[in-house]
Amino acid sequence: MAQIIKAVRGTRDILPPDTALWQHVEQACREVFHRYNFHEIRTPVFEDTQLFARGVGEETDIVSKEMFTWEDRPRAQSEKAQSLTLRPENTAGVVRAYIEHKMGETGKLQKLYYMGPQFRRERPQKGRYRQFYQIGAEALGPPSAGSESPARDAEIIAMLAHLLREVGIKQWTLQLNSVGCAEDRARYGQALREALAGVKDKMCGDCQRRAETNPLRVLDCKVPEDQPIIDALPKISAYLDEPCREHFNQVKKILNHVDIRYEINERMVRGLDYYTRTTFEFTHGGLGAQSALLGGGRYDGLSEALGGPKAPGIGFALGLDRFVLALQSEETVGIPDLNPVVYVAPLGQGMNAEAAVIARDLRKHAIATELGDETFKIKKSFEAAERAGAKYILFVGENEAATGQFGLKHLKSGEQVTVKREELVEKLRGAKPAAD
Numbered sequence: 001m002a003q004i005i006k007a008v009r010g011t012r013d014i015l016p017p018d019t020a021l022w023q024h025v026e027q028a029c030r031e032v033f034h035r036y037n038f039h040e041i042r043t044p045v046f047e048d049t050q051l052f053a054r055g056v057g058e059e060t061d062i063v064s065k066e067m068f069t070w071e072d073r074p075r076a077q078s079e080k081a082q083s084l085t086l087r088p089e090n091t092a093g094v095v096r097a098y099i100e101h102k103m104g105e106t107g108k109l110q111k112l113y114y115m116g117p118q119f120r121r122e123r124p125q126k127g128r129y130r131q132f133y134q135i136g137a138e139a140l141g142p143p144s145a146g147s148e149s150p151a152r153d154a155e156i157i158a159m160l161a162h163l164l165r166e167v168g169i170k171q172w173t174l175q176l177n178s179v180g181c182a183e184d185r186a187r188y189g190q191a192l193r194e195a196l197a198g199v200k201d202k203m204c205g206d207c208q209r210r211a212e213t214n215p216l217r218v219l220d221c222k223v224p225e226d227q228p229i230i231d232a233l234p235k236i237s238a239y240l241d242e243p244c245r246e247h248f249n250q251v252k253k254i255l256n257h258v259d260i261r262y263e264i265n266e267r268m269v270r271g272l273d274y275y276t277r278t279t280f281e282f283t284h285g286g287l288g289a290q291s292a293l294l295g296g297g298r299y300d301g302l303s304e305a306l307g308g309p310k311a312p313g314i315g316f317a318l319g320l321d322r323f324v325l326a327l328q329s330e331e332t333v334g335i336p337d338l339n340p341v342v343y344v345a346p347l348g349q350g351m352n353a354e355a356a357v358i359a360r361d362l363r364k365h366a367i368a369t370e371l372g373d374e375t376f377k378i379k380k381s382f383e384a385a386e387r388a389g390a391k392y393i394l395f396v397g398e399n400e401a402a403t404g405q406f407g408l409k410h411l412k413s414g415e416q417v418t419v420k421r422e423e424l425v426e427k428l429r430g431a432k433p434a435a436d
């Protein structure tokens with residue numbers, strides 16, 4: 001026998017009925033985004049490696065350890081092989097598209113959202129996969145379009161609270177921070193470097209290296225022994241300049257007004273280098289070690305770092321895999337029932353055609369219908385209807401076809417009624433798919 005081939009480590013298949021829950025989250029996101037005037041953008045799954053090296057940051061875990069990168073075959077001998085990478089996140093791709101299509105020239109704020117797979121070579125565990133799915137949104141544009149305003153930060157965060165409510169996730173916590181502007185970060189980085197000089201020898205290898213190359217990243221460290229040392233380091237809030245401090249105050253003020261509760265977490269500098277000013281993360285208690293539901297922040301210098309015009313912006317990415325896990329852990333939202341309302345059972349030879357017409361008509365009227373075939377006798381048709389999760393079974397025999405009167409049986413209660421052909425749609429339309 002040939003050897004079975006399995007899905008690659010860190011990847012997985014999402015099967016029905018779980019896919020219904022995935023669709024539920026996707027639909028809720030599309031609806032909420034629409035209400036906030038965000039529009040969909042779709043960018044390629046792979047990009048030039050340089051995009052992530054420059055856009056995410058060479059020193060980040062993502063770029064230094066986790067990317068799926070390969071050399072593309074050159075088209076001609078004279079050409080150099082291009083280095084390509086499966087996208088590990090989508091903000092860099094969105095900003096690249098914004099620059100490439102000169103979206104800033106419209107003069108308006110671009111409010112864009114995306115949905116799709118991302119790829120990181122992380123150690124797989126519950127809630128952490130090598131191919132995972134993100135849904136995210138970005139609001140960016142020229143400063144004249146209001147893209148720098150704290151109102152934008154607060155709007156995105158309020159939209160997320162709204163989204164979580166619509167999706168049905170209740171037990172979340174919002175953590176908020178400001179990492180200031182490039183100058184603040186440089187001063188803070190210097191302060192960290194100085195503070196780390198005396199203690200870094202007691203820290204993990206990664207921290208020792210980061211203490212030199214990118215001291216802010218030390219704050220991401222998860223090694224338990226390093227935590228007391230990190231907690232004693234200088235805090236970012238002391239290094240914010242007046243405009244950044246005021247910006248952050250405004251964000252907090254609006255959030256207070258719209259009744260969104262948050263905790264300040266000064267260690268949250270997030271895993272990507274491009275963040276400026278506001279950063280945030282929503283966590284969930286039911287997720288275990290991988291508790292981050294979503295994260296985001298402002299990235300005022302990213303467009304320029306990628307060779308584009310000034311285009312301040314703010315965005316977030318939510319982990320769809322983790323949203324589904326959170327929903328399952330709260331158990332308040334059942335899997336939406338996408339089972340057929342009715343199973344159409346042709347009785348005996350020659351009834352397939354009549355059954356096909358009835359099924360077509362029901363489906364045209366948006367009634368989810370499963371169609372059997374004549375090979376099943378009545379008992380087997382019942383079993384098939386139950387296995388399909390249908391609410392009703394409809395018998396299509398020669399008699400029924402001749403008289404235009406059909407037997408319709410409610411599977412759970414066993415109650416059977418005779419329904420005229422022209423009344424079938426009306427009778428079934430009111431029936432919810434769930435077998436109650």
Ligand code: AMP
Nearest residue numbers: 127128129132292293294295317319322
């Ligand atoms: P990040 O792009 O790292 O800010 O991640 C944003 C969100 O994506 C996180 O809060 C997670 O919900 C999700 N996420 C990130 N990495 C993974 C992964 N390897 N597997 C599943 N979800 C992930």
